[in-house]
Amino acid sequence: xxxxxxxxxxxxxxxxxxxxxxxxxxxxxxxxxxxxxxxxxxxxxxxxxxxxxxxxxxxxxxxxxxxxxxxxxxxxxxxxxxxxxxxxxxxxxxxxxxxxxxxxxxxxxxxxxxxxxxxxxxxxxxxxxxxxxxxxxxxxxxxxxxxxxxxxxxxxxxxxxxxxxxxxxxxxxxxxxxxxxxxxxxxxxxxxxxxxxxxxxxxxxxxxxxxxxxxxxxxxxxxxxxxxxxxxxxxxxxxxxxxxxxxxxxxx
Numbered sequence: 001x002x003x004x005x006x007x008x009x010x011x012x013x014x015x016x017x018x019x020x021x022x023x024x025x026x027x028x029x030x031x032x033x034x035x036x037x038x039x040x041x042x043x044x045x046x047x048x049x050x051x052x053x054x055x056x057x058x059x060x061x062x063x064x065x066x067x068x069x070x071x072x073x074x075x076x077x078x079x080x081x082x083x084x085x086x087x088x089x090x091x092x093x094x095x096x097x098x099x100x101x102x103x104x105x106x107x108x109x110x111x112x113x114x115x116x117x118x119x120x121x122x123x124x125x126x127x128x129x130x131x132x133x134x135x136x137x138x139x140x141x142x143x144x145x146x147x148x149x150x151x152x153x154x155x156x157x158x159x160x161x162x163x164x165x166x167x168x169x170x171x172x173x174x175x176x177x178x179x180x181x182x183x184x185x186x187x188x189x190x191x192x193x194x195x196x197x198x199x200x201x202x203x204x205x206x207x208x209x210x211x212x213x214x215x216x217x218x219x220x221x222x223x224x225x226x227x228x229x230x231x232x233x234x235x236x237x238x239x240x241x242x243x244x245x246x247x248x249x250x251x252x
Contacts, residue, residue: 025054026064033073033084034227040086040182044074073190073227085188087178095178096192096222099143099150099239100247107146111175114140114208116167124156127223128231135159141175142208143237150244152205156234161187187232189224196220196246205238218246 029044038044047065051058065082068074075085087095100106116139122132136156143151155177157165162185173180181187199219206213217238224233239246 021056022060022063022067025050025056025060026067028054029064029068030073030227034230036186038084039186040084040188043081043083046081071190086182087188095189096194096224097143098194098220098246098248099145099218099244101145101150102243102245104146108144110144110147111177112142112144113167113170113175114142116140116165116170118159121156124234125158127234128156128158130158130160137162137165139170139177145244148243149209150240152208152238154236158232161185161232181233187226189226189233191229192222192224194220194222198241199238201238209238209240211240211242215240215242217241220246 029050032038032044044050044065045053047058047061050061050065054061065074065076069076069082072085075083077083097109116137118135118137120133121136121138124136125132125134128134128136137159139153139155139157141153141155142149143153159165162181164184169184170177170180173183178189181189197219198216200214201209201211201217203213205217206215209217211217218241220235220237220239222233222235222237223231224235226232
């Protein structure tokens with residue numbers, strides 16, 4: 001295996017901020033995740049192996065791996081090693097879900113596929129960091145909470161990254177998208193940014209959620225990022241707020 005080089009210095013004339021060596025190693029490990037060298041759920045080399053690969057001390061590698069573990073990019077398992085984090089074995093297949101029922105606990109989550117198509121959407125392509133002529137997949141589904149329709153979602157994905165996506169693939173994974181992204185395409189969503197506002201439900205959304213057109217709903221627009229903070233999913237979600245509320249935990 002070819003030894004990876006440390007990141008190149010900036011050209012003369014620029015004054016980059018100093019970056020500790022362990023942060024440079026962290027960037028190199030992240031790059032290996034981006035290229036798919038180690039996929040979600042797989043082990044990464046030991047600290048000793050990584051230290052030899054990058055020609056640094058084991059302590060430097062340990063600090064880099066520790067920071068990635070704190071960010072839930074990697075998972076340390078006592079006596080087994082360090083693994084790429086995955087949603088496949090987690091209870092929740094909706095890691096960024098903030099919608100909860102008002103009158104009862106969350107017992108069951110599910111989703112129903114409404115449709116999938118491939119199209120050109122210059123605005124979405126730009127937000128996903130692609131050429132304006134690049135194609136995107138548009139997936140529509142209903143999110144169900146405790147077996148009742150709660151949210152109408154429209155999700156846009158870069159077609160090049162999710163090559164081979166079909167309705168059959170989505171249904172094979174029971175419309176659990178984040179675990180499907182990992183298992184089928186090697187894409188793990190790590191972060192998301194959301195914008196929330198109150199809107200009147202469009203007719204097609206109201207019909208899907210069994211509400212009257214114009215019913216007040218919460219509209220959540222989300223951009224989800226994979227390794228290297230690369231935008232890989234755009235999502236617009238209409239949530240029925242008559243029986244549900246938006247809940248977000250904030251830590252400081």
